[in-house]
Amino acid sequence: MANASYRGFTLQTAKQSPDIWQVRIKTHVLSGNLAAVKKSIDWWCDTASLIDPSEFESVGKAREAASSAAAEDHFNGFTLKNDTGEANAWYCFFNGRLIKGSKLALQKHIEAYLIAKQRAEAQQRK
Template sequence: MTGNLAAVKKSIDWFCDTASIIDPKEFESIGQKREVSAGAQEQFNGFTIKNDTGEANEWYCFFNGRLIKGSKIAIQKHIEAYLVARQRAMQQQAQQKR
């Protein structure tokens, strides 16, 4: 076996667990895909949603002084729900002042 040391170790671990051989190059490509997606960051309605690991449910955002974590879609829905509720509250206040 030849390749990246971490990939060779994963290949050996895989063989010990499953008794089947996978070329270390397969594990190298997985590691590269993860590195590309790791460190993702996105702006959403004025809030920064981040993912340091590249895992699907490892997104987080500092939202109104609190840390919220989960999938990117769940965090986006939470932010949208808050913004809609805030907008409704502001509209109700404006109507009461009339």
Template sequence: MANASYRGFTLQTAKQSADIWQVRIKNHVLSGNLAAVKKSIDWWCDTASLIDPSEFESVGKAREVQGSKEENFNGFTLKNDTGQANGWYCFFNGRLIKGSKLALQKHIEAHLLAKQRAAAQQRK
């Protein structure tokens, strides 16, 4: 049985499974996945009310995205997590830019062209 501590509470794995964690708060034993149990502890510390970890069952689970896409364009990674036409984004020169895929591509191309022109001007 594994033990851990979180915000002053002792967490223990349940005997039947290593994925199920338990915590005792005010003579109540709460059990669930680790992220949900921690969320219940946070809720108790913030509001002094008990919420069963099953209420937070989606916490800690990987988000399943239907339309997730990723594309490399001139060395920049364009991503779309939502599947929507204007849901594309890219980290460009340390900043996050968002919009349609075509708009992001045009922005990147314009920057690369300006960079090439500046380099050509310096050579002259």
């Protein structure tokens, strides 16, 4: 049985499975995966109310599903990324700044910048 400490609480693995962790808060014993149990402890420390770790287990799964929807595209030397899969959740580091919006809007912004840059360079040559 493994032991760990988190925010002043002692965590122990359950006898049935090394993946199930338990913590005693006052008279209640909470059990679940390690991340969910830690989230329950955080919740207790922040709000003084108990939330069962099973409530937080679905949060980790939703985050994994969202990361599987991640997309990346390269456009004129810039990397456009979307971590959530939503249409307007694209972002790009552009000239040292973070720009966000739809993929098409980011592409138009980059194209406009590149055209303006080419015109400025052409005028300097004259």
